[in-house]
Amino acid sequence: MADKKTLIIGATPDPSRYAYLAANRLVSHGHSIVNVGIKTGEVAGVAIEKPETIHTDIDTITLYVGPQNQPPLYDYIFKTKPKRIIFNPGTENEELRRMAVDNGIETDYACTLLLLSVGQY
Template identity: 70%
Template sequence: MKKKTLVLGASTNPTRYSYLAATRLVNYGHPIINVGLKKGEVAGVSIEKPETIHSDVDTITLYVGPRHQEELYDYILKTKPKRIIFNPGTENRELEEKANDLGIETERACTLVLLSTGEY
């Protein structure tokens, strides 16, 4: 099943995990929305600023550290994804609890590993 995924913290830098995840998600056939601070394009999809609330997102895969997440809480929670993947280094108990309270599943995992093991 294809899962529309919002890559939060998208980067045009090919050494960043968010870049690798966006590219691999597209390679696996998952539609993506790239959201970040800098303009650019990853895997053929433009990076947009965290302004437009998307209503049809299955998964948000998080590549923003906890120090910068608080300003994104509203954006993340209003998107109402089915799940949020907290990639290594993005773990945040407060955001996990807020998401769980709204019925959003949270997972501390690595998107790249989930894709490679067929668990995505």
């Protein structure tokens, strides 16, 4: 399976959160990750960073931030130029989805954990 480098927006060191589970599951499936969030710490051996450094080698952005908190991240997301954005449950945002499609970015309203578990990531 090819590495689909994934940027996790909303990363957290809290093991009860889905972003934490996704980070660990992505790594266990052979994908490299970049953790981005407001919390400090690390997940799956990767430090959580602020949305400042632009990573240009990202295949997928997986969102774990509600739509009300996404607009300040739009520039960051589009400068990253991902191939795909996954809107996990609770992060659905039609405005951002339309903007992504207009920029040639694939979008999915899906669950990263589910996609990994059924081999469709």
